[in-house]
Every structure is written in structure tokens, then in C-alpha cells.
Amino acid sequence: MKLRSLCLAGLALGAGALAPASADEPAVVASIKPIHSLVAGVMEGIGEPVLLVKGAGSEHSYSLRPSEARALERADVVFWVGETMETFLIRPLQTLSGQAKVVELSEVPGLTLLAARVGGMWEAHGQEDEHAGEHEEHGDEGGHADADHAAGEDHAHGETDMHVWLDPTNAKVLVAAIATVLGDADPGNAADYQSNAARLHQQIDALDRALADRLKGVGNRPYVVFHDGYQYFERRYGTNAVGAITINPTQRPGARRLEEIQARLEQLDAACVFAEPQFEPALVDTLIEGTNARKGVLDPLGSAFEAGPGQYFQLMNDLADSLVACLGSTAPE
Numbered sequence: 001m002k003l004r005s006l007c008l009a010g011l012a013l014g015a016g017a018l019a020p021a022s023a024d025e026p027a028v029v030a031s032i033k034p035i036h037s038l039v040a041g042v043m044e045g046i047g048e049p050v051l052l053v054k055g056a057g058s059e060h061s062y063s064l065r066p067s068e069a070r071a072l073e074r075a076d077v078v079f080w081v082g083e084t085m086e087t088f089l090i091r092p093l094q095t096l097s098g099q100a101k102v103v104e105l106s107e108v109p110g111l112t113l114l115a116a117r118v119g120g121m122w123e124a125h126g127q128e129d130e131h132a133g134e135h136e137e138h139g140d141e142g143g144h145a146d147a148d149h150a151a152g153e154d155h156a157h158g159e160t161d162m163h164v165w166l167d168p169t170n171a172k173v174l175v176a177a178i179a180t181v182l183g184d185a186d187p188g189n190a191a192d193y194q195s196n197a198a199r200l201h202q203q204i205d206a207l208d209r210a211l212a213d214r215l216k217g218v219g220n221r222p223y224v225v226f227h228d229g230y231q232y233f234e235r236r237y238g239t240n241a242v243g244a245i246t247i248n249p250t251q252r253p254g255a256r257r258l259e260e261i262q263a264r265l266e267q268l269d270a271a272c273v274f275a276e277p278q279f280e281p282a283l284v285d286t287l288i289e290g291t292n293a294r295k296g297v298l299d300p301l302g303s304a305f306e307a308g309p310g311q312y313f314q315l316m317n318d319l320a321d322s323l324v325a326c327l328g329s330t331a332p333e
């Protein structure tokens with residue numbers, strides 16, 4: 001499966017670390033940590049997928065290192081969320097010379113897909129049912145590449161929110177799809193992929209119940225997030241995010257926008273404003289100045305946790321921890 005990269009493998013620094021354990025199982029690449037974690041869970045005991053976005057890299061803007069580009073070239077299977085999420089992968093995936101099977105996970109049938117919200121401050125549950133539960137088909141392939149985070153403007157109406165992994169019911173759908181794809185690519189291990197998927201389903205169910213239980217205490221307290229990346233989690237557990245500081249997490253919001261958010265923080269008596277480790281935390285300090293809001297941190301990727309099968313569970317628990325720590329400790333109204 002890796003014969004074509006014989007020369008490259010010899011030259012590549014650190015290629016050993018990226019190469020799978022044996023030549024028999026497929027070479028698998030996953031774009032971001034939570035997706036990598038689910039893939040790693042399905043592959044447990046068989047092989048290890050390569051992760052692209054590491055460290056504090058954002059899911060929306062990343063530059064592939066040469067070693068990562070080579071891992072893509074060698075891949076038999078590539079898992080990513082889709083073109084309005086990992087925009088940095090659009091070109092590399094288009095120009096792949098190998099025969100990798102590229103799986104756009106946001107297209108997996110059976111996912112609950114939510115429409116991206118429009119504007120930075122969301123009217124409480126105003127437009128939320130417009131596209132709820134709808135499986136939106138991406139008929140306009142490639143046309144949305146820059147319409148979302150990359151262009152710096154509001155989400156186009158009807159655009160799908162791509163942070164699908166933050167709903168555990170979606171994670172289960174992804175796990176089933178990943179097991180099927182890997183079983184097709186590697187029939188000899190198909191039964192093991194399926195049994196790993198079945199085990200993961202049980203673990204995700206348990207996670208979901210535990211999170212629901214813990215987040216009951218957070219109730220309806222309003223809070224503001226850094227970028228609109230948590231809608232699936234909010235919906236699943238009924239938390240009350242009322243807005244995002246930035247639509248485009250790679251650009252600093254303007255002064256007018258910051259004033260608007262500050263006004264809403266006071267008006268809603270928001271309990272918390274959440275920064276993200278990938279972006280400038282000083283902004284949040286500026287925003288909460290003179291309001292009753294506290295500062296917290298949320299990370300939709302769980303970038304602090306070591307990549308692997310447990311990472312998804314740590315990420316989800318960490319979101320709950322942060323919400324409970326900031327919202328739950330505020331005096332009730």
C-alpha cells in the first residue's frame with residue numbers, strides 16, 4: 001500500500017513516527033483531534049491514524065507541515081469534516097496524486113445537521129428550528145469554501161454548522177461510518193472495526209448520560225462564546241449560549257462589534273464569556289470589564305488532551321467542566 005512512496009519515505013524526517021505499525025493495515029489520516037480520536041477508537045488494536053491539526057492549531061486555519069502533506073500523499077483513507085470546516089485541506093485534497101479514499105464526514109447520512117447561525121448575538125431560540133434536524137445536501141460543491149469562517153463575514157444563510165462532533169449522537173453516527181469505511185478498505189480487519197465501534201457506541205452513550213446529568217445544574221444561565229462552534233453541544237444539553245464574539249475566529253472583531261457584545265452582556269446579565277486557547281484571550285478581559293460576567297475557557301477541539309481514543313471523551317467532559325465551573329458557581333438570580 002505504501003510502495004509508491006518508497007523514495008519519499010526514505011527522505012522524510014520523522015516518517016517513522018507517522019507510519020502505521022505494519023504494512024498490512026491501511027494508512028489512515030484524520031484532520032482534527034476529535035475526529036482523529038473517534039477514528040483511533042475504531043482502529044484500536046489494529047493501527048493508528050495520523051493526526052494533522054496538532055497543538056493549538058485551529059480547525060479553521062492551519063498550515064500543513066511537509067511531513068503532514070506527505071502523510072496525506074501516502075494515505076489510503078482520509079477523514080475530514082468538510083470544506084467549510086478545514087478550508088486548509090481543500091487544495092491538498094484536490095491535488096492528491098495517490099488513490100486515497102477521502103471521506104467528508106459531514107456528508108454521512110443520519111447525522112443531525114444544524115444550520116449555522118447568522119450574526120453574532122443570537123435572539124433566544126428565535127430561528128433555531130428553521131433547519132433543525134435537517135440533513136442538508138451540499139449541492140454546490142466547492143462554492144462554499146470561503147463563505148464561512150474564511151471570508152470574515154457572517155455565515156451565509158442555510159450554511160451548515162460543521163462542528164458536528166459536539167453532539168454525541170452524531171459521534172455515534174460517525175463511528176459507525178468510520179468502521180464501515182475502514183472495513184471496506186481493510187476487509188481482513190472488518191470484524192474488529194465493527195466490534196470497536198460497538199464498544200465506542202456504549203461508551204458514548206454513557207458519556208452522553210453523564211453530561212446531561214452534570215449540565216442540568218447550569219440551567220438557563222446566559223453566556224457568550226468566542227466563536228460559534230458549540231451549537232451541537234448547546235442543543236444537546238440545553239445550555240444557553242446567547243452569542244459569539246467573532247464569526248470568523250481568525251480575524252479580530254472590530255470595535256463596533258465589541259461594543260455591541262458588551263451592551264448585550266449587560267442587558268442579558270450574562271454570567272460568562274468564554275475564550276478559546278487558540279485565540280487572543282485579552283479580548284475577553286476587555287469585553288467583561290464593567291460587566292458582571294466572568295471569564296472561562298472552552299475548546300471545541302480539546303487541543304490540550306493527548307491524541308488517541310480517549311481524547312474525544314476528555315474533550316467533551318472538559319466542555320462540561322468549564323461550563324459548570326463558570327456558570328454553576330454564579331449566584332442564582
Ligand SMILES: [Zn+2]
Nearest residue numbers: 059227228229
Ligand atoms: Zn470552529
